[in-house]
Structure formats: C-alpha cells, structure tokens
Amino acid sequence: DAKTTQPPSMDCAEGRAANLPCNHSTISGNEYVYWYRQIHSQGPQYIIHGLKNNETNEMASLIITEDRKSSTLILPHATLRDTAVYYCIVRAVQGAQKLVFGQGTRLTINP
Amino acid sequence: DTGVSQNPRHKITKRGQNVTFRCDPISEHNRLYWYRQTLGQGPEFLTYFQNEAQLEKSRLLSDRFSAERPKGSFSTLEIQRTEQGDSAMYLCASSFPEPGAFFGQGTRLTVV
Numbered sequence: 001d002a003k004t005t006q007p008p009s010m011d012c013a014e015g016r017a018a019n020l021p022c023n024h025s026t027i028s029g030n031e032y033v034y035w036y037r038q039i040h041s042q043g044p045q046y047i048i049h050g051l052k053n054n055e056t057n058e059m060a061s062l063i064i065t066e067d068r069k070s071s072t073l074i075l076p077h078a079t080l081r082d083t084a085v086y087y088c089i090v091r092a093v094q095g096a097q098k099l100v101f102g103q104g105t106r107l108t109i110n111p
Numbered sequence: 112d113t114g115v116s117q118n119p120r121h122k123i124t125k126r127g128q129n130v131t132f133r134c135d136p137i138s139e140h141n142r143l144y145w146y147r148q149t150l151g152q153g154p155e156f157l158t159y160f161q162n163e164a165q166l167e168k169s170r171l172l173s174d175r176f177s178a179e180r181p182k183g184s185f186s187t188l189e190i191q192r193t194e195q196g197d198s199a200m201y202l203c204a205s206s207f208p209e210p211g212a213f214f215g216q217g218t219r220l221t222v223v
Contacts, residue, residue, distance in 0.1 A: 034211065043115075043202050044154065046211030087153060097142060098167065099212065101153030 004088045009106045018075040020105050022088030025069040030092045033064060034099065035073045037084040044087065044101075047073065078109045115215035117203050123221045124193055131189045132218045136205030143186050144212060145178055146202040147171065154202055160186060193222045 005023040012018040024033065034049040048055055048062045050071075055062045061074040075082055087104040116135040124130050136143050141162050146154035157176070159167045162183035172178075175193075180186040190197055200219050204212040 036211070043204070043214030043217050046213065049210060085153075097159050097161075098144065098156040098169075099154075100156065101146075104153055 004090060004102055006086075006088050006102065006105045008103060009108070011108050011110055012075075012078050014080060014109050014111050015077055018078040018082065018107060018109070020073040020075075020086050020088075020107065021070065022073070023070045024088070024090045027068050027090050028092070031090045032093060033062065033068075033071050034089045034091055035060070035062065036087045036089065036099070036101075037082075038087070038104070039081075039084040047086075078107075080109050080111065083107060083109045115203055115205055115213050117201075117215035117218050119218060120216060121219050121221075123223060126195060126222055127192055129189065129191045130193055130220065131187055132201055132203075132220075134186045134188070134203030134205075134215060136185070136203070137207075137213055140205035140207045140213070141183065142206045142212075143180055144204045144206075145186070145188050146204065148200040148202060148217070149198075157188075190220075193220075195222045198222045 032049050032051050035047040036044040038044045047059050048057055050062045050064055064071045085104040085106050087101050089099050118133045122130055143160040145157040147157055148154040156169050157172050158178045160180040163180050175191045178188045198221050200217040202214055202217045204214040206212040
C-alpha cells in the first residue's frame with residue numbers, strides 16, 4: 001500500500017472548518033483514500049473514503065486532487081468532540097485487506 | 112447491534128504468563144482483523160480472517176502469538192509466555208467488507 005504524509009499536529013477553533021491535508025504521491029490507480037480518526041482511549045473510527053471524486057457524508061467531506069496525489073479531509077464545523085488523531089490511509093479494495101496506519105495528525109479543537 | 116465487542120478491556124499479567132483476548136465482531140461481518148497499538152503510534156496490523164480462514168499474518172505475529180476464529184464468528188488472540196514488550200492496546204475490527212472497518216474499544220495489556 002502507498003505511503004501517506006500528514007502533518008503531525010494541527011489546531012482549529014471551535015465552530016470553524018478544520019482542513020486536514022494528506023499527501024499520497026505514489027498512490028496507484030486502484031487505491032482508495034480512507035480517513036479514520038481515533039479519539040483518546042477508543043478504537044479508530046471510520047470517517048469517509050473515496051477514489052477520485054469528492055465525497056461527503058454526515059461526518060465530513062473528502063476533497064481529492066485531480067492527479068490524486070493529495071487529499072483534504074474537511075470537518076465543516078469543528079466541535080470539541082472532534083479532537084482526535086486523524087489517519088489518512090490509501091488502500092486497494094481488492095488484494096491486501098489490511099489498513100496500514102501512519103502517525104496521523106493530532107487535531108486539537110480549541111474553545 | 113452493539114458494535115465490535117472486546118473482552119477484557121484491561122489485563123495485567125506477570126511476565127511469562129499466557130493471556131487470551133476475545134473479540135465479538137458485528138454479526139453479519141465476515142472479515143475480522145487484529146491490530147496492536149503502542150503509545151504514540153498508529154495501530155499495527157497483526158492478522159486478518161475472512162470467515163474462519165486466517166488469510167494474512169504480519170511478521171509482527173511471532174510464534175508466541177496465535178489467533179483463531181472458529182466457525183467464522185468470534186475470534187481469540189492468545190499470547191504465550193508474555194514479555195514486557197507485549198504491553199500494548201490490542202484492537203479488533205470487523206468489516207463486510209466496505210465501506211470501512213469497525214473497531215472495538217480494545218484490550219489494554221500490561222505485562223509486569
């Protein structure tokens with residue numbers, strides 16, 4: 001699976017949009033971009049995934065660049081409960097089934 | 112459906128003892144994964160089951176580690192002759208397979 005690069009930490013004010021970047025310059029054509037988050041002392045939680053089109057669900061939006069070498073997870077109105085480590089993972093749906101987690105981005109939402 | 116359940120939540124054991132953890136996946140999920148997470152690191156993949164078949168094992172899974180998933184339902188992870196380096200959070204996840212994997216709360220192991 002391709003490697004991803006994320007900033008180690010970010011801060012965001014409560015109520016503002018949190019934009020978390022991820023670089024995946026070696027992504028293959030059959031690999032999806034997945035985002036998970038891990039709130040302290042809990043297991044990781046699936047947020048969203050996409051292949052090449054932008055995606056939106058009740059939790060977040062995922063913007064993938066046209067060349068697919070980077071993406072941005074957007075939390076439109078961050079709350080204190082969004083404070084967590086956010087992991088960007090690229091993975092082929094077929095073949096290897098495991099998720100390869102990096103260090104992620106520690107997002108702190110400030111009141 | 113109460114999600115992925117892991118037991119126990121916490122386990123303290125003496126070095127050299129054997130421990131066993133249990134994972135009950137979401138009932139209709141046929142894929143089950145085990146991960147290990149140490150402080151400050153992302154989860155590391157250990158092994159993966161599709162139904163009762165163990166399809167992939169990480170090199171991290173030494174001979175002291177064994178996982179089973181009888182009848183494709185719950186799974187157990189056993190660590191024999193525990194070492195202090197085995198202290199970690201052990202996470203179980205299940206999926207059907209998409210859109211994503213659902214993780215349990217984990218079992219925190221402390222080897223003293």
